[in-house]
Amino acid sequence: MWIEKNGPTWRVREKIGDKKVTLAGGYETKTAARKALTIMRADALRGDLLVPRGREMTVSELCETWWQDIGPTFTRIKTRESMRGVLNRYIVRLLGDHTLGFLEDNPAVVQGWVNDLLAGRTKPARGAPRRLAPKTVRNAHGLLSQVMKWAITSRKLIRSNPCGGTRLPDEVFTEHYYLTPAEADRLIAALPEHWRPLVLFLLATGCRWSEALGVRAKHLAAVPGKVTFVKKRIEDEHGQFHDEDIKSRRGRRTVSLTELLNQVLVPLVMVEGDRDRLIFRAIMGGDIRHKEFYVVWHKATEAAGLAGLRVHDLRHTHVAWLIAGNVHISAISRRLGHKNISVTDGTYGHLLDMVDVRLVQALEEAMQVIDFRGLIGDTDPLDPRRTPLVPA
Numbered sequence: 001m002w003i004e005k006n007g008p009t010w011r012v013r014e015k016i017g018d019k020k021v022t023l024a025g026g027y028e029t030k031t032a033a034r035k036a037l038t039i040m041r042a043d044a045l046r047g048d049l050l051v052p053r054g055r056e057m058t059v060s061e062l063c064e065t066w067w068q069d070i071g072p073t074f075t076r077i078k079t080r081e082s083m084r085g086v087l088n089r090y091i092v093r094l095l096g097d098h099t100l101g102f103l104e105d106n107p108a109v110v111q112g113w114v115n116d117l118l119a120g121r122t123k124p125a126r127g128a129p130r131r132l133a134p135k136t137v138r139n140a141h142g143l144l145s146q147v148m149k150w151a152i153t154s155r156k157l158i159r160s161n162p163c164g165g166t167r168l169p170d171e172v173f174t175e176h177y178y179l180t181p182a183e184a185d186r187l188i189a190a191l192p193e194h195w196r197p198l199v200l201f202l203l204a205t206g207c208r209w210s211e212a213l214g215v216r217a218k219h220l221a222a223v224p225g226k227v228t229f230v231k232k233r234i235e236d237e238h239g240q241f242h243d244e245d246i247k248s249r250r251g252r253r254t255v256s257l258t259e260l261l262n263q264v265l266v267p268l269v270m271v272e273g274d275r276d277r278l279i280f281r282a283i284m285g286g287d288i289r290h291k292e293f294y295v296v297w298h299k300a301t302e303a304a305g306l307a308g309l310r311v312h313d314l315r316h317t318h319v320a321w322l323i324a325g326n327v328h329i330s331a332i333s334r335r336l337g338h339k340n341i342s343v344t345d346g347t348y349g350h351l352l353d354m355v356d357v358r359l360v361q362a363l364e365e366a367m368q369v370i371d372f373r374g375l376i377g378d379t380d381p382l383d384p385r386r387t388p389l390v391p392a
Contacts, residue, residue, distance in 0.1 A: 055101030
């Protein structure tokens with residue numbers, strides 16, 4: 001490595017193979033160039049020397065390189081599509097023309113990008129710009145930070161992560177929609193007959209949409225009165241359907257069915273010699289396409305006076321009914337297929353207040369046989385030891 005004059009400025013050069021390469025340039029004085037050369041030589045001895053001209057790579061080029069290297073590790077269809085979508089829509093489209101060196105030297109640009117996402121200053125491929133939810137913004141920032149860490153550790157393109165000091169929006173609790181039994185009845189009545197078993201199944205099992213679509217006859221026939229969830233049915237961005245294993249051990253579970261739901265499902269299961277047949281199918285047969293079902297769903301929810309209800313709210317409703325019935329949170333966690341009980345408690349813990357009255361009643365019933373030995377009722381003001389713990 002050496003320094004040399006380059007017009008009005010100085011630069012650091014090195015011979016790599018048969019080519020002379022500029023490692024860094026634009027230094028106004030020879031002293032500044034020598035200082036940079038000393039730092040680079042020290043970095044080379046430690047193995048920390050950056051890739052020549054690596055800081056000149058654009059964010060767009062970096063994202064494409066990162067995706068080619070890391071993208072294949074995202075084996076789940078929805079995860080891969082989601083990551084690629086965030087990468088293209090919010091990172092490449094808004095930051096893609098910036099160089100890595102510019103972002104490293106100006107981390108405030110990342111803060112401005114986060115603010116733009118929150119304010120809706122985006123560049124959608126179609127439609128009007130819209131504000132992004134705080135969770136979406138946090139996810140996009142997390143992905144950008146992950147790409148930048150890769151640029152530092154795996155490619156040695158920059159030294160510091162420009163995402164490090166970004167102030168992110170606080171997480172906002174999304175209010176769940178819980179149906180009363182009467183509202184659920186209105187919803188079922190508003191649905192065409194073909195779709196009622198599917199919605200009843202979602203309400204009575206608390207399973208996810210993709211889990212319901214993955215249920216086959218053999219998953220119901222294996223253990224009478226129960227359903228086993230082992231596969232998810234996923235529709236990709238091209239409209240193709242795929243079976244995916246449910247990823248966690250607790251997610252692969254067997255759930256008991258109510259007797260009435262079991263009777264509803266019997267006609268769907270009893271198909272001779274076709275144990276691999278999907279239970280829930282489109283009206284004309286085949287897989288249920290997301291966009292086709294949602295046309296029916298929106299019409300039914302509006303007709304039932306439940307506009308805004310999401311399919312996933314049926315899962316929330318299932319949990320609320322179980323909690324109201326004083327079912328233990330650990331049993332609910334297993335039924336939902338959550339990774340652990342803390343996930344269930346974090347999502348639905350605020351509903352546990354619903355059963356406080358029942359808990360107090362249970363304690364009062366259990367303690368009725370206990371003689372409180374004068375601790376309740378009249379007291380002796382001259383003997384503080386006989387002051388009641390519970391006021392009369």
